[in-house]
Amino acid sequence: MTSTVPPAGPAMISGNALASVAALIGDVARANILLALMDGRALTAGELAWHAGVSASTTSGHLAKLADAGLLDVERQGRHRYYRLAGADVARAVEALMAAAAAGPRRHRPCGPRDEAMRLARTCYDHLAGRLGTALTDALVAREHLVIADGLGLVTASGEEFLAGFGIDPSVLAPGRRPACRTCLDWSERRPHLAGRLGSALRHRCLELGWIAPVPHSRAVAITAPGRRGFAAEFGILDGHLAVAAPARG
Amino acid sequence: MTSTVPPAGPAMISGNALASVAALIGDVARANILLALMDGRALTAGELAWHAGVSASTTSGHLAKLADAGLLDVERQGRHRYYRLAGADVARAVEALMAAAAAGPRRHRPCGPRDEAMRLARTCYDHLAGRLGTALTDALVAREHLVIADGLGLVTASGEEFLAGFGIDPSVLAPGRRPACRTCLDWSERRPHLAGRLGSALRHRCLELGWIAPVPHSRAVAITAPGRRGFAAEFGILDGHLAVAAPARG
DNA sequence: GCGATGCTGCGGCGACGGCCGAAGTCTCGC
């Protein structure tokens, strides 16, 4: 049994599955396509070609492979084809990879000033991430509207009240006593932020209030002037909390 | 701005980081190496070569790359070199990829009888997964020892009591009121199972009691005869709950 | 000391896969 029969380890089947999906993400053009879709919107093949930085025909091939593997969903609309992430699973895998990548090589992390806006605030699939995302989460925890247990959370009674007052539909929180509150590891902050239906609702409400605004060709979101006032008034998030080396502590 | 300047989309930096780590996992030999290490143990280069199904020299190259990227840690011991996953981040990324892979291509999932043992019960980094893992989680939830909110959980007061009675060190649960209870998406069951420090402690206790036993060259674990009795008596998990098409429902 | 064992580095081979441009299909707007 310990002999010279190398051609197959025990877990070969899963190994192939794992490798094939990872290899799919492991191409720079495709990785950029997935990142461009991480905000949950659907983009056309042409837009994705621009994001990928390769020709339309090459992009088309990439998109076919991604859709074929079930990572992307396609929707035809006139002469456009809209591609979007196939689901939260895919987004989660991408974020997990980013986290593993950030954890890894100490060198080779230039952290360009380029993505400072991303680190400040961005969308992650359908919720908020970056310093704003974690600060919001921290604020809810500090006021005991949310209980985070080792990275995961539950909305308290006072939290339900507060969120309702903030304009979030209570039905988001309580379909049968199961508050739709997940957390997601923030790859830039290395701490959890709010995801799930609540995270999605929070982002939606902030957009609705005009507190944040999408940045055209990026996952980043900008915090507007009313937003600064609002986050301070409603959540106690001051500019200092969003400054570079000051993770909101309490 | 919308013009002919394709050579770089906005998120190029992160795209490279994401792609490089994914490409690393995206090779069958390396994927098998990572899977072999998913139980959290450290294996020698030779053992990993066997798992990878390639020659020792090829494996050496793969291991160097993985360690270089920070996915693996090395430890020299005499003339052996022991490799282990660099951290839970890496394990989480691998599981997330497996989940995305399982979600994807409807076809091409032969689900060989080969890994039926894995689906029944296996270790996932340091905790239990598979039908046993989800059944344990379900059992704790059903008895209100654990509250799962949209996939995430908190141990209740009765849960602390119960777990202490089961022989789990209470300090695992309460370092400052933050029960170390995460969940992890089970790639075979597509539902959450218990992870984090509590998940780890549960697995450890089950091993200690002789309820489960590691299967030599696999992440799978076997459920022993005392284990079957124990899981039934303590958790109400009957054989039926572990049978193929019967996810423990209550 | 010596040989055996475990692991790594190097050179060369071969194949997989990304890339592009040109041609083909479909849809829209006039």
Added chain:
DNA sequence: GCGAGACTTCGGCCGTCGCCGCAGCATCGC
């Protein structure tokens, strides 16, 4: 209808990377 635009398919080129065997270093056991 007819041209323009969006997207895909095809063929061919070329670089990258995984693979192996052999040689070179360490370490262990006698």
